[in-house]
Amino acid sequence: MQGRKASVIITYNGKNASTKLNEYLQSFTYTDVASGESDSIDIVLSNIDKKWLGSWFPAKGDKLTVSTKLTNWSKTGDKKFKCGDFTLDEFSLSGRPLEANIGALALPVKESFKTTDRNKTYKKVTIEEIAKEIAKRANVKLVYDAARIDIETIEQSENDCDFLFDLCEKYGLGMKVYSSKIIIFDEAAYEKKRSVVTIDESDMKSWSYDTTTNKTYTAAKISYTNPKTKKDVSITVGEGKHVLKISEKADSKADAEKIAKAKINNANKKMTTMRIVIMANPKIVATSNVTITGLGKLNGKYAVDKVVHSIGSGYTMTLTLRLIQNRIGEKTNKVYASGKNANYIVKQGDTLWAISKTFYGASTKWKNIYDANKEVIENAAKKHGKANSSNGNWLWPGMELVIPNVEES
Structure with missing residues (x-):
């Protein structure tokens, strides 16, 4: 099998420019974003013969269609990955070394x-x-x-x-x-879809992990004025002490609940994130899911928020991931236990109130769980630099709790 090779296929204003541009290509970056931003490309080219100062000088608004071509990547033969259609948005020249930099965005034809x-x-x-x-x-x-x-x-x-x-x-x-x-x-x-690949720690060129549990909300309270009765109405989604307060225009109770669920889950969804660099895999795109293994308590199913493709001396992907967790206000699978006591492993976003409701059908029995696990919870709090757990307000993923008297509830 011949060696792996990655190249860029570029159509520029309707003409195939791949052969000419690849001759001068220094680096190529394609940023694929799940939501909130436009996809973009950045191309750095050698300008050693100064063509970009003359006949090749581009114009803002020029159109590019770009794909990457993988040769002998995982199997013998070629495989193409379409990056998309782009509009030239930025162009810069520099020297020395003499270089041209093209930046383009995936925007509609009409500005x-x-x-x-x-x-x-x-x-x-x-x-x-x-x-x-x-x-x-x-x-x-x-x-x-x-x-x-x-x-x-x-x-x-x-x-x-x-x-x-x-x-x-x-x-x-x-x-x-x-x-x-x-x-x-x-x-x-989309978070419920299957992972497209499993990525083990041994597959990663580099990785980093970040979590911000202090920003986790357990409930959302939305206040709005009923458009028909003109009365102020408050609705709460979820349970617990960490309440996200929302003031939004809503058309009805159902509309207010949709807005509240969206707000709290959007606020919570990036509380645990990872950034990893791997060899390029065309199966992975922004909006897909991947499974991480080989990292102990960091293992799990993650949503892909951003993929940065980089072609230079090689072809790598930098993935921005967020841990997929139970969403507030949505139904979750019931946990069944055998015997009077059950064991439960804490996951990101869990609270004693939510765990109590899962096992007992009511959040009010949270103190039963706290009392049965007080030593475990308080020791974990001290290990994480807290003076105490604030009566079980602080939990950490991986903690094993005993849920007492499940069958008697």
Whole structure:
């Protein structure tokens, strides 16, 4: 088998420029983002013969279609990975060494999608219908992969791109622009998909891990004015002491609950993250899931938030991951126990209130669990630099708890 090789295929303003550009290619970076940003590319080229100062001088708005080509990567033969369609957004020259740098974004053909503010009122529509109208204005296709969400009325006062992203985020949806398409998807549903690959620690060129448990919310309280009765209404989603307070316009109780669930889960979802560098694997894209092994208590299923492809002396991927955890306000699988006592391993985002509700059907029995595990919980708190656990308020993943008298509840 011949050695692995990675190259870049580039169509520039409709013409195949791969052969010419690869001759000068210093490095290529493609950033694939799950939601909230446009995909982008960055190309660094040698300008030793100064062509980029003359006949090759580019113009903002030039169009590029880019793919990577893998030769003998995992099997004999070639495999292509399409990065997408891009619009040149930045161009710079420097010397010495003489270099040209091209930056491009995955934006629709019409610049108004990102640059033109609009004042518009939408009434009695769905998010999909709003997205279809915006996609039509931008001259791109819409891929909508989520449940129907009704909107009674909403005001737009910003550009289409920012308005649509903010609307999607408000209801727990992700949005990205890829290859002349606006893609909207249900983040919770995508987290339930199977992992596309398993990545062991031995497969990683480097890795880092970060967790911020102090920012974890266990409940969300939303206050809004009922549009029909004009009365102030408060709704709580989840349970516990760490409450996220939300003030948002809502059309109904059901609408308020959707907004509250989206807000709290969006606030919590990045409390445990990893950043790893691996040899490129075309199966991994932003919005997919991977399973991490070989890292002890860090093992688990992670969502891929960002993939940075880098081609230079080799071809690597830098993955930004977040641990997939139980979402507040959504049904979770019941845990069954045998005998009077059950054993439970604490996971990210767990609270004694939530564990109590899972086993006993009510969160009010949390103190039974705390009393049965007081020594374990308090010792763990001290190991993590806390004076105490604040009556079980602090838990850490991997702790094994005894759940007493399960059958008697």
